Amino acid sequence: MGAAIAGGRWNHPRTPAVYMGLSPAICSLETFVHTNGEPVEGMKITEFELPEDRGLYLDLENELLPPGWNSIPYDRPSMDFGTRWLQSRSHLGLIVPSAILPLERNMVINPFHPEARLIKVLEVYDFTFDPRMFERQGTPQ
Template sequence: MIVYRIANSLYKDDISGYGASIRGARWNTPGISMLYTSEHISLCALEMLVNILITEVKLNFHLLQINVPDTVSISSVAAQKLKQNWRDDEGYTNFIGSEFCKNKNSLVLKVPSAVITEEYNYLINPKHTDFKKVKIQSSKPFIFDQRLFSFK
C-alpha cells in the first residue's frame, strides 16, 4: 500500500513520528509517537492546511510517498462507529489513537479524516515491530498552490 505525507523539508527523512509526540495531535496524546499519512495527496494537503499557520505556508515542504507492505496488519475505525461529535472531541480521538499505539496489535490504523470524513488517513505506529518494513519510496519538493489562499 502506498500512503502519502507532506512534511516540512527539514524533516523529509524523518518518519519516526517524533513530531506528533511533542504536542500530540488529533489521534495521539503528547508522548505517543505516531506517523500521520493519508490515502491521497490532496487529502494530505488539506490536512496540512487545517493544521498549520498561514505564515508557515511559505516554508519548504516535501511530499513523501511511503510504502507500507501489504503483509502488515491494519486495523480500522469506521466513521459510523465513532460517537456523533467525534470531530469536535479531540480528547476522544486522542484516546483511541494513543490506545492503538500502546496496544501494538497492528502497525496501521485506518481512520476517517476530520476534514473529509469519506476519505481516510493511515496512522502508523513507529513502536510496532513491523515498522522497520515501512519505507520512504520517494520524496520531492511540494509547493502549495497560492490560489488556495486567495479568496475572491
C-alpha cells in the first residue's frame, strides 16, 4: 500500500488507503499523470467486485469537498478530511472526483472497514499505454 507510506490526496502518510478509479479510462489517465508521462512496463488493470450496499459508500458532492481538494500538489485540507474519514471507519469507500478530470470519479477504499474483506478480484488485465501518448506534440507519428 504505497499510499500508506507516502500519503496521497486523501490520506496522510502512515494512514493506509487504497485508491482506485471507477473506470478503466480514469485509471489509465491517473497512472499516466502519476508516472510523469514515462512508459511503464508490465502494468495491470484490476477489476474488482465491491459490496453492492450503497450505504457502504460516501459519495462526496462538490459542495461537501474540502477547500483546495483539487490543488496540485495536493494539500492538507483533503489529506486531513480523508484521514479523519479513514480513521472513523464509517464507510468502506469514499467516492471523490478526480483532480485530473473532475467529471470522472475515484474511490478511496478503507482497508480497515469490516466489509473490506468482501472485496473480490474479478479479473486482471494486461495494460500498456498507446505509444503515441509519449510522443511530443508536433512530432510526426
